[in-house]
Amino acid sequence: MSIQSSIQNLKSKIKLYWPLTKASQTGLLLATGLAGYMSARCPVFSMPTILGLSGSLFLAIAGSTVLNMWWDRDIDAKMGRTQKRPTSSGQVSEREVLLLGLILSIIGVGWAVAMDALYGLVVFAGLFFDVVVYSMWLKRRTAWSIVWGGISGAMPILAGRVLGLGSIDWIGLTLALGVLFWIPTHTLTFSMKFAKDYADACVPTFPSTYGLGVTRATIAISSVLAALAMVVAGYGIGMAWGFLRLLGVLSAGLLMLAVAITFKPSERVNFGLFKYASVYMLAAMILVVIEVI
Amino acid sequence: MKMTSLDRILLLITAILASYQVAVGIDGFTAFPIIAYTISFGVLLVAGLLLFILGFDVLDSPIVVIISTIIPLSLATGLVWQHLASFRTSYLVFAIIGFLAIGITRSLSMPGKLPTIILAIVHGIAGMTIFLLPIIISIQGQTKPLFSLVGIGGALIGIGGLLLSFLKTGRPILSREIILRVFPGLLLLTTICFVVGFKFG
Numbered sequence: 087m088s089i090q091s092s093i094q095n096l097k098s099k100i101k102l103y104w105p106l107t108k109a110s111q112t113g114l115l116l117a118t119g120l121a122g123y124m125s126a127r128c129p130v131f132s133m134p135t136i137l138g139l140s141g142s143l144f145l146a147i148a149g150s151t152v153l154n155m156w157w158d159r160d161i162d163a164k165m166g167r168t169q170k171r172p173t174s175s176g177q178v179s180e181r182e183v184l185l186l187g188l189i190l191s192i193i194g195v196g197w198a199v200a201m202d203a204l205y206g207l208v209v210f211a212g213l214f215f216d217v218v219v220y221s222m223w224l225k226r227r228t229a230w231s232i233v234w235g236g237i238s239g240a241m242p243i244l245a246g247r248v249l250g251l252g253s254i255d256w257i258g259l260t261l262a263l264g265v266l267f268w269i270p271t272h273t274l275t276f277s278m279k280f281a282k283d284y285a286d287a288c289v290p291t292f293p294s295t296y297g298l299g300v301t302r303a304t305i306a307i308s309s310v311l312a313a314l315a316m317v318v319a320g321y322g323i324g325m326a327w328g329f330l331r332l333l334g335v336l337s338a339g340l341l342m343l344a345v346a347i348t349f350k351p352s353e354r355v356n357f358g359l360f361k362y363a364s365v366y367m368l369a370a371m372i373l374v375v376i377e378v379i
Numbered sequence: 380m381k382m383t384s385l386d387r388i389l390l391l392i393t394a395i396l397a398s399y400q401v402a403v404g405i406d407g408f409t410a411f412p413i414i415a416y417t418i419s420f421g422v423l424l425v426a427g428l429l430l431f432i433l434g435f436d437v438l439d440s441p442i443v444v445i446i447s448t449i450i451p452l453s454l455a456t457g458l459v460w461q462h463l464a465s466f467r468t469s470y471l472v473f474a475i476i477g478f479l480a481i482g483i484t485r486s487l488s489m490p491g492k493l494p495t496i497i498l499a500i501v502h503g504i505a506g507m508t509i510f511l512l513p514i515i516i517s518i519q520g521q522t523k524p525l526f527s528l529v530g531i532g533g534a535l536i537g538i539g540g541l542l543l544s545f546l547k548t549g550r551p552i553l554s555r556e557i558i559l560r561v562f563p564g565l566l567l568l569t570t571i572c573f574v575v576g577f578k579f580g
Contacts, residue, residue: 335421
């Protein structure tokens with residue numbers, strides 16, 4: 087009976103902990119890490135390395151996400167979109183969330199360092215920029231905090247390439263730039279959609295600081311730069327001409343929506359760009375992986 | 380009208396097939412047909428993704444008529460470039476002028492039936508080219524018989540284009556519900572015909 091209740095207890099804990107990891111966002115970042123690794127043309131079917139990369143990156147990304155939620159629990163409680171999160175609704179204790187975040191992060195970074203020191207350093211940099219620089223230091227002070235959030239988001243793809251290559255090269259940095267410039271397309275459309283939520287929580291965003299016009303122009307420019315960086319990186323990797331063509335077509339779709347949001351803004355185009363940007367990044371990562379397989 | 384899960388699955392498969400065609404299906408052609416087919420299948424891919432993301436509401440945008448002209452025009456131009464060498468320049472001129480004419484008449488508020496007439500002429504010529512040219516050259520033995528599937532795909536996309544165009548002009552041939560119900564399946568069937576026709580034709 088006690089074993090059964092323990093299992094039941096564990097199940098309910100996992101059910102509470104899982105949303106803290108933001109599985110879809112973590113999964114997308116993990117996909118960029120795997121694509122970065124495979125872009126290095128290393129022996130991609132080395133299962134221990136693939137498993138190690140996936141495990142360490144997943145734990146480190148999930149750990150930093152949990153730590154962010156722990157730190158932001160007060161502002162999450164003020165925003166309609168996030169007030170039902172286990173951290174802000176009081177379903178999980180603060181201490182428990184902090185411990186979970188620390189354990190996941192330490193195991194993730196420790197595993198990464200054990201695999202390769204430089205890889206571990208890049209993974210740690212991603213976690214540090216995300217939790218300390220972005221969340222703790224800048225998020226409540228300046229709308230420009232998203233740059234640092236973007237840098238941390240770009241670390242998994244760089245980490246993957248570093249693990250495959252053993253060093254940092256221009257292609258890895260360009261891939262990272264692609265993700266860095268893609269992130270504003272994603273987060274700024276999000277902050278426009280939930281502008282009231284952020285205002286209620288007193289979190290400065292581009293729309294509240296600079297207005298919708300500047301935000302839309304920023305989205306358009308960052309989309310152009312993201313698409314450019316991904317195509318240049320694809321060329322640098324040695325992507326086949328056909329795959330580059332496809333990447334170009336998908337990039338053109340991203341640019342078209344960016345132009346539309348600048349000159350004919352609407353809620354629907356905003357939502358379309360937000361979703362398309364995710365599809366674009368996932369497709370770009372799949373192209374890098376398919377190319378190698 | 381709300382999009383069903385089946386509609387989304389059909390659109391996703393359409394987008395994947397169009398991706399295949401852009402990345403692999405047109406390799407080996409000369410530069411101009413590759414550009415023309417990349418444009419047509421690229422528009423099909425992005426349109427499929429946007430429909431998948433935004434639902435049928437995206438079809439209400441006035442830009443749909445202009446964008447949907449690109450697919451038949453570029454596909455027809457690519458086919459002519461490959462198989463009717465003597466008409467290359469004249470067809471390219473027609474495609475450019477036709478696209479500009481539709482863009483202008485749809486962007487500015489034109490009186491009378493001129494926009495509809497131009498739309499019918501441009502779509503008609505491009506549609507007949509895509510429908511007839513692959514069938515004729517496959518019957519003549521210049522290509523394998525399965526290349527005629529490209530023609531059937533052309534006929535299907537022509538039907539889809541006509542249904543949508545008349546719907547947008549306010550004189551629908553079928554009700555909006557029926558058109559939207561069959562549209563994802565029609566788009567997929569069209570894309571399958573194009574991909575199989577180019578691959579095995």
